[in-house]
Amino acid sequence: MHRFSKKVSMTVVKRLPKYYQYLTDLQLNDIEKISSRELASLMGLTASQIRQDLNSFGGYGQQGYGYNVSELRNAIKDILGLDYEYSCIIIGAGNMGHAIANYERFRREGIILKGVFDVDPLRIGTVVGSVVVKHMDELEEFVSQNEIDVCILCVPREVGQQIANQVTSFGIQGILNFSPMDLEVPKGVEVENVNITDSLFTLTYRLKDYKISTEDNPETSDD
């Protein structure tokens, strides 16, 4: 099996969830096969890129036919690691923590919420997404008794790094980081950032850009 023989670039990996999403939709609509050309038009990519992307994991397509939707979907599901069930905890039971805890999609794909932690006495003991919020003091013992794969960090910037230090020292290897900052983590720990502010700012950039390029005479003078 050559599937994991050569390293696939992160550029390609970042597109995989989108493939997975579209294939899931196609399957839900009882569509059995799809060609790279059709999928490209659907997703707004080039057919060539799709073939190249998919082929970096193995030959899932068939010449003259295309790709079998459910087969390809299953393959990508496995490639994304979704054939495995992940245990996760959420740290920070604020609005963002709530939002994630109640995100149905995560559970459906096998990401199981095992605990929610906070330091605010008003939050501790309340139920968030079917689990009872515990105090951070209980985190270490909890992690030692439950194998936790992923920590979803929804805490303020000021404490993000400190909590990341804690959870990694307890052995957690994956962090989905909603705190608006970069984290320094030990080798072997994977961090994926969701930086809402950064996203908003690229939007404002594009809005401004559009305004300027559509104005005839920009009078931008600063010195």
Place this chain on the structure above:
Amino acid sequence: MHRFSKKVSMTVVKRLPKYYQYLTDLQLNDIEKISSRELASLMGLTASQIRQDLNSFGGYGQQGYGYNVSELRNAIKDILGLDYEYSCIIIGAGNMGHAIANYERFRREGIILKGVFDVDPLRIGTVVGSVVVKHMDELEEFVSQNEIDVCILCVPREVGQQIANQVTSFGIQGILNFSPMDLEVPKGVEVENVNITDSLFTLTYRLKDYKISTEDNPETSDD
């Protein structure tokens, strides 16, 4: 006047918010100047890339000195369009809508929340992030009376496209989309997606990847 003469790639633009963040932190720590080498080490980039990135907007640095922190920060702030005040509305007053509405950082950078809309009778009339939730039926009139730059979409997948159609037909040009789907929008409308599921899945990919690659070969790579 070469500043807006050649188009800057999205790859570079996506790094700007991060520069802005780091420069803000430096300024807060009363650091007046910084060289590309220092900033590179701080941010985990190469000095060369930083120089190239910054120079694509203009000569903010000074040879033999480096970059003046507050000057560069202001420049990037303007480049990101943050010299302008944006009016925004949130559609969907669920947990995610709440989370965004209470995000202090947005207001601080000049993104002003003007309204929150939903269809759930239980939510209408409640206060979210200092504004009262209105029914979607009031959206059109509200938008016509208040110039709204950005719509933050926090609604379920099923209604995302339909609501995007509405808001764009009312003249809104920018959408920050938290609904887990791609949106089709008229030309001139800018959409920035924040897809939490996609982020989680790239994390699970990397977790699995790491597991597999360390089973036989305990060599690790860093970026």
Place this chain on the structure above:
DNA sequence: CTCTATTTTATCAAAATTTATCAAAAAATG
């Protein structure tokens, strides 16, 4: 005021990514 150490800017080379092309395989057609 001159000299040296820094550090940007501009340029070029290298690496990575995307797109295009095409032979080979499979399916569809008649």
Place this chain on the structure above:
DNA sequence: CATTTTTTGATAAATTTTGATAAAATAGAG
């Protein structure tokens, strides 16, 4: 059953992005 059409996978070409370095400019020391 031969022929045409479709479509992949592989390779090549084009484009974009990154990294390295020489040239130019500045600060600071003496």
